Amino acid sequence: MALIYDLAAQSTQMILVLSLAPLLLGFTRKVKARLLRRRGPSIFQPYRDLLRLMRKEVVLADNASWLFRSAPYLIFAATWVAAALVPTFATGLMFSWSADLIVITALLGSVRFVLALAGMDVGTSFGGIGSSREMMFASLAEPAMITIVFVVALIAGSTQLSEIAFHMLSHVELRVSYGLALIGLVIVAIAENGRIPVDNPATHLELTMVHEAMVLEYSGRHLAVIELAAALKLLLYVSLIACIFAPWGLAPHGADLRAMTFGAAAYVAKVAVGGFLLAFFEISTAKMRVFRVPDFLGAALMLGLLGTLLRFVSGSF
Amino acid sequence: MPLTVTLWSIGALLGVGALGIALASNAAASRVVYGLCFGLSIILFVAAVVPRSAVALTASFPLGLPWIGAHFRLDVLSAFFLAIVNLGGAAASLYAIGYGAHEKHPSRILPFFPVFLAGMNLVILADDAFAFLVAWEFMSLSSWALVMAHHHDAENRRAGVVYLLMASFGTAALLMAFGLLAGSVGGYSFADIRDATHGPSWKSGLVLALVLLGAGSKAGLVPLHIWLPLAHPAAPSHVSALMSGVMTKVAIYGFIRIVFDLLGPPEFWWSMPPLTLGAITAMLGILSATIQSDLKKLLAYSTIENIGIVFVALGLALAFKANGMALPAGLAFTAALFHVFNHSLFKSLLFFGAGAVLNATGERDIERLGGLIHFMPRTAFLFLGACVAISALPPLNGFVSEWLVFQAILLSPSLPQWSLKLLVPAVGVALALSASLCAGCFVRAFGIAFLGRARSTAAKSAQETDLWSLSAMSGLLGLCLLAGLIPSYLIDTITPAAKAFVGGHMPTQGGIPWLSIVPIAESRSSYNGLLVFLFIVFSAFFAALIVRVLGSNASRRGPAWGCGYPDPGTAAQYTGSSFAQPIRRTLGNVAFVARDHLEMPPPGDTRPARFGVEIHDRVWDGVYTPILRAVDFCAGQLDRTHFLTIQGYLGLVFATLVALLLVIAIWP
Numbered sequence: 001m002a003l004i005y006d007l008a009a010q011s012t013q014m015i016l017v018l019s020l021a022p023l024l025l026g027f028t029r030k031v032k033a034r035l036l037r038r039r040g041p042s043i044f045q046p047y048r049d050l051l052r053l054m055r056k057e058v059v060l061a062d063n064a065s066w067l068f069r070s071a072p073y074l075i076f077a078a079t080w081v082a083a084a085l086v087p088t089f090a091t092g093l094m095f096s097w098s099a100d101l102i103v104i105t106a107l108l109g110s111v112r113f114v115l116a117l118a119g120m121d122v123g124t125s126f127g128g129i130g131s132s133r134e135m136m137f138a139s140l141a142e143p144a145m146i147t148i149v150f151v152v153a154l155i156a157g158s159t160q161l162s163e164i165a166f167h168m169l170s171h172v173e174l175r176v177s178y179g180l181a182l183i184g185l186v187i188v189a190i191a192e193n194g195r196i197p198v199d200n201p202a203t204h205l206e207l208t209m210v211h212e213a214m215v216l217e218y219s220g221r222h223l224a225v226i227e228l229a230a231a232l233k234l235l236l237y238v239s240l241i242a243c244i245f246a247p248w249g250l251a252p253h254g255a256d257l258r259a260m261t262f263g264a265a266a267y268v269a270k271v272a273v274g275g276f277l278l279a280f281f282e283i284s285t286a287k288m289r290v291f292r293v294p295d296f297l298g299a300a301l302m303l304g305l306l307g308t309l310l311r312f313v314s315g316s317f
Numbered sequence: 318m319p320l321t322v323t324l325w326s327i328g329a330l331l332g333v334g335a336l337g338i339a340l341a342s343n344a345a346a347s348r349v350v351y352g353l354c355f356g357l358s359i360i361l362f363v364a365a366v367v368p369r370s371a372v373a374l375t376a377s378f379p380l381g382l383p384w385i386g387a388h389f390r391l392d393v394l395s396a397f398f399l400a401i402v403n404l405g406g407a408a409a410s411l412y413a414i415g416y417g418a419h420e421k422h423p424s425r426i427l428p429f430f431p432v433f434l435a436g437m438n439l440v441i442l443a444d445d446a447f448a449f450l451v452a453w454e455f456m457s458l459s460s461w462a463l464v465m466a467h468h469h470d471a472e473n474r475r476a477g478v479v480y481l482l483m484a485s486f487g488t489a490a491l492l493m494a495f496g497l498l499a500g501s502v503g504g505y506s507f508a509d510i511r512d513a514t515h516g517p518s519w520k521s522g523l524v525l526a527l528v529l530l531g532a533g534s535k536a537g538l539v540p541l542h543i544w545l546p547l548a549h550p551a552a553p554s555h556v557s558a559l560m561s562g563v564m565t566k567v568a569i570y571g572f573i574r575i576v577f578d579l580l581g582p583p584e585f586w587w588s589m590p591p592l593t594l595g596a597i598t599a600m601l602g603i604l605s606a607t608i609q610s611d612l613k614k615l616l617a618y619s620t621i622e623n624i625g626i627v628f629v630a631l632g633l634a635l636a637f638k639a640n641g642m643a644l645p646a647g648l649a650f651t652a653a654l655f656h657v658f659n660h661s662l663f664k665s666l667l668f669f670g671a672g673a674v675l676n677a678t679g680e681r682d683i684e685r686l687g688g689l690i691h692f693m694p695r696t697a698f699l700f701l702g703a704c705v706a707i708s709a710l711p712p713l714n715g716f717v718s719e720w721l722v723f724q725a726i727l728l729s730p731s732l733p734q735w736s737l738k739l740l741v742p743a744v745g746v747a748l749a750l751s752a753s754l755c756a757g758c759f760v761r762a763f764g765i766a767f768l769g770r771a772r773s774t775a776a777k778s779a780q781e782t783d784l785w786s787l788s789a790m791s792g793l794l795g796l797c798l799l800a801g802l803i804p805s806y807l808i809d810t811i812t813p814a815a816k817a818f819v820g821g822h823m824p825t826q827g828g829i830p831w832l833s834i835v836p837i838a839e840s841r842s843s844y845n846g847l848l849v850f851l852f853i854v855f856s857a858f859f860a861a862l863i864v865r866v867l868g869s870n871a872s873r874r875g876p877a878w879g880c881g882y883p884d885p886g887t888a889a890q891y892t893g894s895s896f897a898q899p900i901r902r903t904l905g906n907v908a909f910v911a912r913d914h915l916e917m918p919p920p921g922d923t924r925p926a927r928f929g930v931e932i933h934d935r936v937w938d939g940v941y942t943p944i945l946r947a948v949d950f951c952a953g954q955l956d957r958t959h960f961l962t963i964q965g966y967l968g969l970v971f972a973t974l975v976a977l978l979l980v981i982a983i984w985p
Contacts, residue, residue: 051867054864054867056869057872057873058869058871058873059873059875059878060875061878062875062876062877063688064874065691066690067701074853076856076857076860077853077857077860080856081849081853095848095852097833097839097843097845098831098843098845098848098849099711099844099849100842100843100844102720102723103716103720106709106710106716107711107849109708109710109753110705110710110711113708113756113759116760116764117701117763117768120765120769121764121769122769122877123687123769123770124879124890125879125884128769128891131764131891131896132761132895132897132898135756135760136903138753138756138757139753139754139756139757139904140753141753142752142756143746143749143750143753146723146745146749147742147749150727150742150745154727154730157841158841159727159841159842160840163841216878216880217877217879220868220869221868224868290899294903301746305742305743308745309742312739
């Protein structure tokens, strides 16, 4: 019985992230439009887009290889697994121990690896430019993420997200290194999801684009799966920030149904706040030049390194 | 028993070398020689991994120096490295059965290949300084001969000279290190060195420096790495694989044997040179790899990066061991050996892939390849697998060792020394940076060489490689997958070595449910590659199924979209150089003083625009050029003594005599 209950909680989490991801995207777009005094599309528009794309025919480039055709599913699967491993409404789920925060970071690295290769498969210059830039951003964003993981893990004494969330819940305190890690993580999240000011998710046909350039050759169901993966990645980062820095409401391991429902409600509220802040941030800044991005990410890396050094020097920071 | 079998097999390998000379003119010679090497390597591998008691086996022969004899010993560490060497050797031999058929001058390779294998095996078994150094030289010189196999190429000749110089320098450093270890008593067997009282702190520091010079130059530690990207690509590909995948590991074995075993209990500052040099090596290696366009050179630089990672892990193990932290020391040591094993697998596989491409197209330059995934689909798949593994991406094996290193770093705040507290986080960042750069480097290597459209007719007419090569590569990829999905058994294999050499070890992993790995405690960290892999496979199929049910199945082929500017030419594709441009501009600026030059003629001028990249090798310019200049200067000065009169020479002899007599008179 307990096993079935655990399994059900784990599956609920997988389905929850999958179904919430497009909603977060739609919500962010709506808020952004409202803040710009436009009406904006319905918050359910991303679901309709996905369904529309899925029903369309796929047009493959003449020289697209098997890698190009299988990449969308691999990208989606790895992102989904990573997103489902971040505690959303409850900690200590059945398979939460199978991967820690470093593994989740690295899984996103695998996703990026496949995506960058898919961008280069057809051999257009747009795909290459996207892949090249994505790998440059990643070469700074990933170590920045690792240093942030170091900070958090050194505070909580664990790299397991469930344990970290539990530690944060039981030791509510203000620390310098928390602040450094939070700012760093937000910068990494913005860069990894290609949001303003690093990349503009709404542009096409622009030489500055990164993510959209890599997926330019995709169409139909392949594009739908990739878009869903991108939405999942955004949700993953919002859940990650919520889980580490605002773990309130998370149901502990083995909690009853009521605690879980409360946790889910708290989670939805946290995601909504995250989406609102993201939209607000995006309308208040302009996109930066590509070669300014390394400075932006370098700041995150330095913040993470500073936080790690502080933790190494003394446990009280 | 295993030691006897091992020594007989090594003897047989030497015999195969002689057979190689005898058969060299025969058409079937290469198959016979490589087939025998394969069989003997398998026997040696089995002898190394067969379960036995933890007591070391020893043997001695009345060979070598009369008052020492030749001692051989098989303990847990040598068994582990023996397994790595012979796994790599077996794979290279199997690959060469197919690959060697394309060799134009087999007689330049066949005699040396088995001798090279035998030399590496002997280094690992040697139990006295003399046998160790002789085997080390055997390994160096036979590999030098293999590097010179294609000596008609001027670049290969230069590689040979540089390699020979660096190898002799390394051996000289090791010779002096053993001299210091043996002391004035002259006990050159490892047992005597172990039993001897350990000298003062400055002496062990000197030995450590000499070992870093000797073993580090063989392994490719910056700034002693300069020969490696020249020599490894110059050799035939199966030899490149052995040199990069296996010989560098023998050098690491030498480092571990001397520093962790012979040198006595460590002091904390011993860990700082390996940590610092390892971090610099990792960063510089991968940055250099990212800007290379020669596929084999790129792989050689990436070897340097991986050596850096191993040295960082070993440095951590030393720091923990010196502070008596047994469990973290065991973790770091396990991570180092795990990475040694991993790297020997995927680097061999990558060199095999590069060799297959070289055979099929005659090209090593990725700028002239492209689209090979269509012409060599199996090679492309296997090469891709190795790229994923080396980029430390889950669920393959490269990630596991990297993850273990990170876990060890997370334990280091409890180190008491301030210098280490400040050094280790910086090293950790360098490691993370090199891991993510590595992913970029291999996206570039695979994307430019195998994806896109063919950039030359040679690439367009490429054919899939032979079955021998494919089976060797598949075997290695299978092992990579296995080591990535169920790392627990490999960790348990390393445990006895960790117990013997750093006094601590990770908890036994074999009995943990679901085959997870747990470095310290489940509440701290755990990883289950198998489960993550199964989840990904399941989710991918689930997604494909849902899409099939809900969406359309139709697809058609058309010209590439390319934002409405489809370009039929292949020159407009992204090149390796343009892919590396962002890295060159940001980090390369610091590391290589990289500059892009664009020469654009004014409008109306019909000259073509030209683009050039200027790269400076700081190590070469900063370290080796001054040394070479100094040597040249001294040689120039001494040259004058060649043109003295007879009185001058007599005066010189007299002056020397007086000087020597003065020394004797003044010496206390």
